[in-house]
Amino acid sequence: MKQLPIGIPIVGSLAAFILILLALLAGSRPGFMEEYDLVAFNTSGLGQNLIINAGNDNDEPTPTGSGICDGVGGFLGRTCSSATAAVDSLQSDITDTVNDIGNEIADELADRLGIHEFYSLHALTICEGDYSPNATTSGADRNVTECHKGFTNGYNVSALLDHGLQVGPYKLTLADLGFTDEMQDAMDTLNTVLKAFTALLIIAVGFTGISMLASIAALFLIPRHERKTVLINLILAGTALSFLVLSGLIGTIAASIATDKINEKGDDIGLSANLGKGYLIITWIAVGLMLITFGYWLWQFLRYRNGKTTDPRGPRKYARDSEESGAAYGDRPNMRSTSGINFSRTRRH
Structure with a gap:
């Protein structure tokens, strides 16, 4: 078979x-590969349950001035009637506004509560910002305003939301919006998963880089140290591939389970989460490329065990060994013919 x-x-x-290095550094600063997040939270509708409940309460407004002005005549009666009519009109406007929450106010809800419209979780950071032109537009862009440390400080999105609500104009908490213990458990699970994922990803980046350097060095080392070079490259490529697969599986399966749980529990309060597709694509492409690298060194290792050389210059060492053995034994001069000495026994007379 021809040498690859x-x-x-x-x-x-x-x-x-x-x-894999890009996957690790995505989101390391505002706007850098923002679309390559692992999980993104849409918080633009967070708290809509409070307004919807208020709307249900206001569907049948209680009479405000009915019977109050009865029996009051003259100027006072006219004044009382005008006041109650104004209150009824204001209450009607409030009801109409609440009923339009899905059309106009939803885009402003997060801002009114004092929080951002999205929080994206990357390998090393948590980024936050708002959608452009608005949260309800299909395919809206993300305008990142700030990124926080995630791996070192933890991926605690609930703490960021709670802080934003408390300093907002209404001084609310997540508990006020209906954030349950089950949802917090899902957040804590996601936090643990992301820490494990990032740790494996960092190790994978390191071994992939070392495997790359070892492959380059093999160009120069194979002619002199073929067996060691092939074996070392095989081990490094296999280790890098293992960590890449582990990080990819955690990022895909575990994060997907946590995301589904958050969506299930957060639907009632307007909180949703999405698994990042861009990250998954580049991660598994990297796995495929490293699998090719590992397969190459495995193939070369098996060829070496079968007695075939991996030296790109060809099977020189075998020819050299043949020449040396021939020079040492096969091409020796005939000592009897060249010495001029006759070792035959002479007969005495």
Whole structure:
């Protein structure tokens, strides 16, 4: 079989290293690869249950001035009637406003409560901001205003929301909005998952980078240290692939389960979460590239065990060994013919 070019593992590990490094650094500053988040929370409708409940209460407004002005005549009677009519009109306007919550006020709800419209969780950070042009527009862009440390300080979105609500104009808490213990448990689970995921991702980035450097070094080391070079590259590529797969599985499966639970429990209060598709794409592409790199070194290791060389210059060492053995034994001069000495026994007379 024809020798595969050694550029395959170099290109594969280099591309995998770049992709997984970008996945790690996404969101490290506001606006940098914002769309490559692991989980994003849409909080633009958070608290809508309070307003909807208020709207249900106001569907049948209680009489405000009925019977109050009866029996009052003259100027006072006219004044009383005008006042009660104004109150009824104001109450009607409030009811109409509440009924329009899904059309106009929903885009302003988060701002009125003192929180942002989205919170995106990346490998190292939590970014927050608002949607543009508004939260209800399909495919709205994200305008990031700030990013917080996530891996070192924890991915505690509920703490950020609670802080925003408390300093907002209404001085609310998440409990006031109906945030339950089950939802907090889901948030805590997601926090633990993301910490484990990021730790594995950092290790994967390190081993992928080392595997890339080892593949480059193999160009120069294989002619002199073939067995060790192939074995070391095989181990490094396998280790990098293992950590990439583990981080990918945690980021895909565990985060998906936590996201579904948050959506199930948060639907009533207007809180939703989405799993990031961009991150999943580049992560699994990196896994595929590292799998190619690992497969190359495994194939070369098996070839070496079968007695075939991996030296890109060809099977030089076998030819050299043959020449040396021939020079040492096969091409020796005939000592009897060249010495001029006759070792035959002479007969005495």
